[in-house]
Amino acid sequence: MYDGDQDTELVARCLRGEVDAFEPLVLRYQRVLYNVAWRFLGDREEARDVVQGAFVKAWAKLPTFDPRHRFFSWIYRIVVNESLNARSRRPPLQTLEESELSAPGGPEEVLRSRERTDCLQAALLRLTGDDREVIILRHFAELSYAEIGETLGLAEKTVKSRLHEARQRLGRVLQSEEIR
Amino acid sequence: MTDEREDERVGEDEARAVRALDAAERADPPPGLTGAVMRAVTAHGAPGRQLPGGWRVFIGRDSGLRSPGLRRHDSIRGGGMSTSKKVLLGVAAVAVIAIGYFAIKGYPPVGDGTEGTVGAAKRFQQSQITERDVILTDAQVQDVLQSDVFRALIKDSAARKALTSEGFQKALADSAVRDALGTQAVRDAFANQAVRDALGTQAVRDAFANQAVRDALGTQAARDAFASQAVRDALGTQAVRDAFASQAVRDALSTQAVRDAFANQAVRDALGSQGVRDALANQEIRDALGHQEMRALGSQEMRALGNQEMRALGNQEMRALGSQAMRDAIANQSVRDALGTQAFRDAIGNQAVRDALGTQAFRDAIGNQAVRDALGTQAMRDALSTQAVRDAIGSQAVRDAFASQAVRDAPSTQAMRDALGIQAMRDAFGSQAMRDALASQELRNAFGSQAMRDALNSQAVRDALANADQMR
Numbered sequence: 001m002y003d004g005d006q007d008t009e010l011v012a013r014c015l016r017g018e019v020d021a022f023e024p025l026v027l028r029y030q031r032v033l034y035n036v037a038w039r040f041l042g043d044r045e046e047a048r049d050v051v052q053g054a055f056v057k058a059w060a061k062l063p064t065f066d067p068r069h070r071f072f073s074w075i076y077r078i079v080v081n082e083s084l085n086a087r088s089r090r091p092p093l094q095t096l097e098e099s100e101l102s103a104p105g106g107p108e109e110v111l112r113s114r115e116r117t118d119c120l121q122a123a124l125l126r127l128t129g130d131d132r133e134v135i136i137l138r139h140f141a142e143l144s145y146a147e148i149g150e151t152l153g154l155a156e157k158t159v160k161s162r163l164h165e166a167r168q169r170l171g172r173v174l175q176s177e178e179i180r
Numbered sequence: 181m182t183d184e185r186e187d188e189r190v191g192e193d194e195a196r197a198v199r200a201l202d203a204a205e206r207a208d209p210p211p212g213l214t215g216a217v218m219r220a221v222t223a224h225g226a227p228g229r230q231l232p233g234g235w236r237v238f239i240g241r242d243s244g245l246r247s248p249g250l251r252r253h254d255s256i257r258g259g260g261m262s263t264s265k266k267v268l269l270g271v272a273a274v275a276v277i278a279i280g281y282f283a284i285k286g287y288p289p290v291g292d293g294t295e296g297t298v299g300a301a302k303r304f305q306q307s308q309i310t311e312r313d314v315i316l317t318d319a320q321v322q323d324v325l326q327s328d329v330f331r332a333l334i335k336d337s338a339a340r341k342a343l344t345s346e347g348f349q350k351a352l353a354d355s356a357v358r359d360a361l362g363t364q365a366v367r368d369a370f371a372n373q374a375v376r377d378a379l380g381t382q383a384v385r386d387a388f389a390n391q392a393v394r395d396a397l398g399t400q401a402a403r404d405a406f407a408s409q410a411v412r413d414a415l416g417t418q419a420v421r422d423a424f425a426s427q428a429v430r431d432a433l434s435t436q437a438v439r440d441a442f443a444n445q446a447v448r449d450a451l452g453s454q455g456v457r458d459a460l461a462n463q464e465i466r467d468a469l470g471h472q473e474m475r476a477l478g479s480q481e482m483r484a485l486g487n488q489e490m491r492a493l494g495n496q497e498m499r500a501l502g503s504q505a506m507r508d509a510i511a512n513q514s515v516r517d518a519l520g521t522q523a524f525r526d527a528i529g530n531q532a533v534r535d536a537l538g539t540q541a542f543r544d545a546i547g548n549q550a551v552r553d554a555l556g557t558q559a560m561r562d563a564l565s566t567q568a569v570r571d572a573i574g575s576q577a578v579r580d581a582f583a584s585q586a587v588r589d590a591p592s593t594q595a596m597r598d599a600l601g602i603q604a605m606r607d608a609f610g611s612q613a614m615r616d617a618l619a620s621q622e623l624r625n626a627f628g629s630q631a632m633r634d635a636l637n638s639q640a641v642r643d644a645l646a647n648a649d650q651m652r
Contacts, residue, residue, distance in 0.1 A: 017226045019218070026214045027413050034209040048210050055217040062227035120200045139201040164194065167201075171193030174200055 007071040014062055026055055029072060033079045035140040040083040040132065042121045050086055054078045073151045076141075080133070123173040131166035138163055214413075 006024075013021035030051060037047035037054075058065075058075045065074055124132055137148045148163075149156045 014227055019222050022221055023214065023218055026217050030209040030213055030217075034213070035207055038207055044207065044210070048213060051209070052213060052217055052220070056220045056224065059221045059227055060224060120204050123200075135197075135201065139204070140206065167194045167197040169193075170200075171195070171197035174196055175193065 008067050011062065011065060011067065011071055014059070022055075022059060025071065025075075029075060030055075032072075032141045033075065036076065036136050037079055037083050039121070039124055039136045039140050040080065041086060042125055046086055047083075050082045051079060054082050057082070070150060072147075076151055084129075119174065119177050123170055123177055126173050127166065127170060130162070131169055134159065134163050135166050135170060 007028075010021045010025055014025075033051045033054065034047055037050045038044055041047050041050065054075060058078055061078075065071065124135065127135070133152065134148065137143050137151060138145075143151065145156045145159045145163075148154070148159045152159070154162070
């Protein structure tokens with residue numbers, strides 16, 4: 001998915017003050033990062049803000065980027081951290097909008113409808129951070145095992161076994177959701 | 181048995197998860213994300229500067245849209261007028277201005293006699309049904325007007341500007357454009373912020389006024405191209421927009437070869453690469469696209485542009501396309517044939533060859549008819565497919581040789597040109613021994629020697645080469 005050499009060259013141009021060189025990096029990774037943030041947060045608008053903020057933060061912190069590593073691995077970590085920050089800023093209990101409280105069927109129906117809409121999302125959010133991360137990188141960022149390993153700093157073999165276990169746990173959560 | 185059952189259950193769990201994951205939606209990034217980031221980054225200035233304290237708020241305001249969830253958070257954070265209120269006031273102000281504007285001008289503004297099509301309030305101004313009315317009631321256009329995409333378009337200032345431009349109005353009168361508007365691919369493209377931004381530029385508007393562009397829009401290839409995310413993203417870049425301002429590029433769009441090229445996914449993907457975009461930003465390349473020689477390129481060769489190797493071409497090498505020598509070369513059928521071969525593509529995939537392409541020596545060589553003819557031979561192609569030959573091209577000694585005036589002068593002599601054209605020389609390139617020789621350090625050293633260069637420039641060697649055919 002990513003092109004290390006080209007990324008390094010683009011980052012070097014950015015550091016020389018060429019703003020335009022940042023655009024190809026945004027275009028290349030925005031889709032993957034947006035999907036990652038969305039699946040971490042379960043909220044598209046919040047994911048948009050997180051990805052936008054992560055790119056701006058990456059730009060500002062670019063001089064601290066170590067070119068020995070992949071640009072994607074670096075910005076991915078920023079997105080994950082920003083997603084975790086966004087989650088921690090959330091109020092402890094999600095409240096419903098006023099319009100939802102007065103919706104036909106009442107707030108219970110609104111909640112049931114939300115659950116039906118994205119059962120998988122709910123199941124993903126019930127996994128541990130490590131499990132969720134490896135599943136998201138494989139299935140939504142569509143990275144190879146090697147790329148996941150590089151991004152998470154794990155051996156390829158560890159990635160495979162972690163993914164296998166994470167998917168088993170996800171399957172069990174999905175089944176329990178279906179039974180409920 | 182218990183273990184087996186356990187295994188089976190575990191397998192089922194994973195299979196269930198994989199099925200759910202495969203069926204899950206993959207979302208496209210929201211329209212305008214790139215634009216918002218680039219605006220924020222431009223405003224921020226050079227990397228390394230500290231982000232301003234309220235940068236999150238700035239980004240939120242810039243994007244103009246916040247989720248209900250985020251609005252709740254903003255309210256929780258407190259402090260003065262909440263962002264949600266500011267956004268609401270901003271939206272209300274824009275809405276009032278827009279309603280006022282359209283109340284006066286009508287939406288979209290229409291030309292004389294076209295009221296029935298798009299200006300619902302003026303639909304019955306025409307006293308009699310004319311041929312134009314038939315066009316105006318085109319079901320596909322009506323369909324577009326009623327779509328979510330159109331609603332998104334009228335909320336967008338750049339798109340509004342484009343829709344009311346003379347160029348777009350003219351384009352709308354064209355049945356090919358109207359047909360294109362009816363397709364899902366074009367509608368999806370309009371839903372893309374980069375495309376909408378592009379519509380706001382004068383270059384793209386003028387392009388719509390151009391018959392060649394309008395005709396191109398009517399082709400299946402153009403529609404398929406619009407369905408490609410890479411093409412949509414490319415439309416968002418300044419380089420591609422500027423390219424539309426070039427008459428040469430517009431004319432190129434009218435050629436069958438270019439249209440065929442757009443029908444190819446690889447070419448579309450190539451538009452997404454930085455190298456191709458940089459190339460389009462270059463006036464020489466734009467001019468080259470308008471040349472008759474370039475148009476003579478067949479669809480097969482144009483498709484070569486979509487190869488991974490071709491994409492790796494840097495700015496400098498791509499600019500070589502703008503030289504007269506390269507244009508002449510492209511006008512040559514043997515060179516065109518060579519472009520379509522796997523050997524040539526592999527050669528382009530080699531960094532050494534790419535570096536060589538950027539040199540003046542290469543351009544001069546390509547300007548020579550004998551060299552061009554040689555490129556068309558099977559022997560030369562076979563030679564190019566050899567790693568040793570590619571490496572030789574990239575070696576410092578060979579480059580130095582090319583940089584030497586004596587060596588450069590050599591091909592300019594009739595004898596040398598004739599030599600390149602003779603069967604013996606071609607056979608030589610076809611020989612494994614010759615290829616091995618090219619790869620040898622000794623030969624490279626020889627090229628690095630001034631004496632060798634002088635020898636190449638001597639009349640005696642030239643005469644010898646001129647007589648090589650007879651000697652054989």
